[in-house]
Amino acid sequence: MRKFLYKSVFYITGCLLAFSCKVGVKYERPNVNTPHEFRGAVNSTLQDVSLAQIKWRQFFNDSNLIQLIDSALSNNFDIRIALKNIEIANRSLRINKLNYLPSIEANIGTVNKQYRSDDFYASPSSKWYEKSGEKAPSSLFTYQSQFTSGLEFSWEMDIWGKIANEGDLLKADWLNNHETRNAVQTKLISDVASGYFNLLKLDSQIEVAKRNLRLNDSTLRMIKLQFEAGEITALALQQTESQRLVAASMVPELEKEIMIQENALRILVGEMPNYIVRSDSLHHRLINFQESISLGSPLEIIRNRPDIKSAELVLIAANANMNIHQIMRYPQLSLSGVFGVNSMLPKNWFNIPGALLGGIAGEITTPIFKNRKLKNRYEVAKIERDKEELNFQRTVMEAVSEVSNSIVTVKKQKEQLLLAEQRVNNSELAVKNASLLFKSGYATYLEVITAQSNALKSELDLVELKQKQLNSYVDLYRAIGGGWN
Template sequence: MVSCKVGEDYERPKFDEVSEDFYQKDSLLAQTKDTIDVTQDTIPMSNIPWKEYIEDPVLERLIDTALVNNIDLQKALRNLAINEEELAQSRANFLPSLNSTPASYRREYYSENYNNYGSNRARRNHGENVPESFYTERLEYSTALQANWELDIWGKLRWQKEAANARLLQSKEFKKAVQTALVAEVASTYYNLVTLKSQIEVAEKNFALNDSTLTIVQLQYDAGEATSLAVQQTKSQKLRSKSLIPQLQRRYTIMENRLNYLLGRSPQAIEIKESFDEVQFQNKYQIGAPLELIKNRPDVAMAEYELMAKNAESGIAEALKYPSLSIGASAGLNSFQLGEFLDPVSSGFALLNGSVFQPIFNNRKLKTNYRVALTKEEIAQLDFKEKLIGAIEDVSNALARIDKLKEEYSIAEERIEVTQKGLKDAGMLFRGGYANYLEVITAQSDALESELDLITIKKELLIANVELYRSLGGGWQ
């Protein structure tokens, strides 16, 4: 029986093109050691539960809410339940099926010209006086139990179970993938929200500063020390800085609505108490090796389980080319008289049958299905390879992004020091009459731009850390 099984057991393919390390990891991590620690005694980043990685009470509460209420995650859980039921059904295929007919009543009426050669016509031929229209030809009372069992000689049922199990594992990984993406998107949206809140505060501060400058220029104009052009240009700069505030507020509301959608609820205000300066970068986890992504990244694991399912479906398609053996049995009561129906001695019956079904010629369908199944398995293997290479690319991109953003952040911090000093000096020189309004406006614009740039770069760094965590397969624990 074992030697009769067809199909090949799954073996993970080896991809020679897949690197054993991430692209430029050593050089990138050497420059970003204050962001990512790669010492051997640290825990791989993907194995850290998201709560330990986030370390932000407000964001933790938001993610907790999303994990309970998010609609996509709830759908993933329902799909998981469906696959669990299908696996249970595939296991039950190994057992006999049992059906019953609790009670059956049958009465057949025929007429003289009906194409029937039953007992009444025979009696009529012998000269008996029998009815010619709508006479009772057959009367039957019955009840029965029927059982059927297909023997899994070629492993068809086993491969069906293997395919169902792979689909179940795939749905579990899909649920992990949805959760990983959800945690990452909630965190990214939250950081965008905190960024916009901080930018609004900077814009309001800058507007107040422009208003103060306009007041001074207006006083100078009244005293005959400035022209109307100076007043108009200073007022234009003030309005320009004022228009930035509703732009940022609009984006804040849209981002807030997006976060509420991820949390599975209608739009409402989200209170953010902490300052953007208090949000810190991660700096304590190692990234591991590329092949670890197979077990850490849900989408890569899903691609492998899809390959397992296609391998099992190839086994099913091959097994269908060979004979199938079924054993059937039935037992019950059958009588044409209701009074004797329940008497097992006079009305009981039992049947036992076996059948072998061998397909011979089916218009090449079985051969075509088998070859198509093999080709689909090859496609699934290519998809698996593509997912793995894409995952390695994601990690390498995230490392490069963090590396260059750290450089940008350092430059932005230095620029802020310069522009803030320039703004302070311009204000003092303007009040002392040693600088004109254009120099003050330029200094204010430069300071505003540098502050907004620093906030934006920090946000991108935070999101890059989240993206590295997601690309390594973290976030579903």
């Protein structure tokens, strides 16, 4: 009978293994219908290098900024948390690989004594008391006594590919953590560069404000002399003083914003608030951006952008999860066994071969009636998979649109910058002419004040446009998929 059972178990196991396969739908990347080129992009064949392939150290051309980004990549808390998540995912992946092997546990020692009384349906263990030379008591007699040591193993046979699909899911999660880390790095570099450029903008603006304040002081002294000579009224003196106070009030406001921006940058680099070493102004070439560099095709951003790769990995994980729920509706096979020693008396615990114990069991289970829970869970997993596919397609579409927006922003801000520079040159000439005409009596003090006010605004606008232009280059670099390598 025992041989028949063993043969039956091994026969059924062999049949299942022979006809087993990896159940489920193999993942294939969905069609995203990307266009051939980005809207607004001009094809260039001058260079074969794509913007996304340029390393961030080569993209930026400022040693202070590069050093700041280096510190951020080493000390930023988001980066460090992302690295810990990668470690966790790596450990989970290792656990899954070991699931193909049987688990073995050592039972060092188990003592099992059960006591019963008269009202219990069975009698005391006769052999125990006979061997001990004692008479069984009428209450709380020893009903059962066992002393066991041995090895126990269990093994789940992956006949339908459940462990393999779990491995696909965990591998996708592991890769997703890497892409999340890349996305965090890309955003961190962009944030540090934007903060650094904003700091340079504030430095330039406070320089403009102080220079205009000195010009207003000079104009105010001239107005006071004319007022004392009786050539103008007190109203002219008051309005000139008001214009000076407008320029003066900008200085403490900008000093406050500079300190706040320095503190924000220090947080990004994982350090306590302190001064930020930086370049002199925005006039230096801070970014190595060439119009001849290729932007690549919309299809390439799927391979470059961490957020798109992350969305696809989530889809791969959802596909594997759907397969796992499908496999749960199939028969499952597991093997278990035990080998060791077992006796009723402690003195016979390790009596070889009398106390030897061995056994093996094969178990095939299949769900029959689960109130349709397994089917509905599979259907939910299938819908979740479809939902992640839609999310992947949306992410690609938004990325293509973001690149197109960045391209047109770079172009149009370049045009704005040229116009702003002409406006500054014109306003500076207007201030000089107004001052000369005022001294000659051909212009009023209001024309002088207006010219100085326009000059201040145009210079501040020019500085802000230079910062926006730098940020637009960084946004294009990030949108096209650069910054993580």
